[in-house]
Amino acid sequence: MNAQYYRSVLVLVATTVLLTSFATSTAQDPPGFIQFPMGTATPSEFCGACHKAIYREFATGFGSDLEYKAVVYQSAVGKPLTLPANVSATATLHALAGVDPFPVHARTVEEEGRSCNVCHFPQAFELPDIEKPDIPKPTGRSKEQELGGLTCASCHLTPDGKIRGPYEAAAPHQTVADRKIQTSAMCAYCHSLGKRVVGKQTQTFLEWREDFFKPGLGRQQCQDCHMFRTLRKLAEDFNVPVRAVARHLWTGGHSTQRLRTALSLVIVQGEEGKPNLEFHVINIGAGHSVPTGSNRRAVYLNADLFDANGKAVASREWVFAPWYGNRPDDRAFLEEDKKLPDAVAAMQADAQGPHEAPIRAGEERILSWVPEMVPGNYTIRASLIYDLNRYNDRTFVEDQTEIYRSSLPIKIARK
DSSP states (O other), rough: OOOEEEHHHHHHHHHHHHHHHHOOOOSSSSOOBOOOTTTGOOHHHHHHHHOOOHHHHHHTTSSOBBSSOOOOOOOSSSSSOOOOOOOOSOOOOTTTTTTTTHHHHHHHSSSHHHHHHHHHHHOOOOOOOSSSBBOOOOOOGGGGOOTSSHHHHHBBBBSSSEEESOOOOOSSBBBEGOOOOOOTTTEEEEEEEEOOOOOBSSOOOHHIIIIIIITTTOOOOOHHSOOOOEEOSSSSSSOOEEEEOOOOTTTTTTTTHTTTTEEEEEEEEETBBBBOEEEEEEOOSSSBBBBBBSSTTTTEEEEEEEEEOEEOOOOOOOOOBBSSSSSOOOOGGGGHHSSSSSSSHHHHHTTTOOOOOOBBBTTTEEEEEEEOSSEEEEEEEEEEEEEEEESOOTTTTEEEEEEEEEEEEEEEEOO
């Protein structure tokens, strides 16, 4: 039986519980009388029955250029979701947090799942103080409640059972207005890992705070880039005002538009007539390092040298990627890795050997290359390629996206 079957069963069970809660409410109940007995395991389809446009974005990536197979589950509640039969957009990664095979695999290779499940299947949490140097993790749900993945309630349900949002609202459930939901504090728990270690994986929030926000490179919060806003009702069929609402898309590594605004590349011949080449990789558009997040992510800088006849005469490749742990990935640690509880994941990272650290916010990284060249005319062509999983075979290109290309004609003089 597949994940969709189990998810459908979960929706049916959850709906029965939720509707029973709704039906047994009395006149003595407070104005917000819908309860959430399943906590953050409450299926997002239940929320989507009223918050249609938001659910459409969450489940199908509607309005984005995300490239990931959509997984859409119709609600079993009496009020059906208003969704088209098919759309060209695809699901957000938050919607797929419970069915993506990677977090399932990670349960056995990364601290027996403890470091992954707390964010893929979190219990309700209070928003953290973003000034604290060490950002802790939320608490993960129990194993039997994992299937729902990262639900609407995962972010919006408070520990005391209210729904947090940016506005005061009259709703059939208790609400609390919290402006911090529009700030990076909303993202901090799951997009950081302990204290800042430059180059380490899962540091996105800390990269934003230390490298971008505090130095004054910009004032943007995570949502300003990853959750563009629009004007609409929060719940389409209710008498509520039209307001500025975030699009629940979270565009990132699966979005070509987002990737192609992050880095630029400039090729420089350092001295006229000489083969001294420089490649300037510049973080011009991301408020954090690139690549960021999981150590699986990588950016390749490929440089190819062609002679006057168009024949390839030399090539070079650099890899930029987060480290798995607190020190650079290196084959020298493979024997030590075998003794770790997360040995498989640690060895996978170290097996690829040393590589370049990610490009930090605002950074200009210069890489040098002095290839062997005889006098004559040449062309240097270089490209930046984003890879969602560097542990795949290098020839597997289905998860790779070219994000920048540049070229430069040069002349090598006689000595």
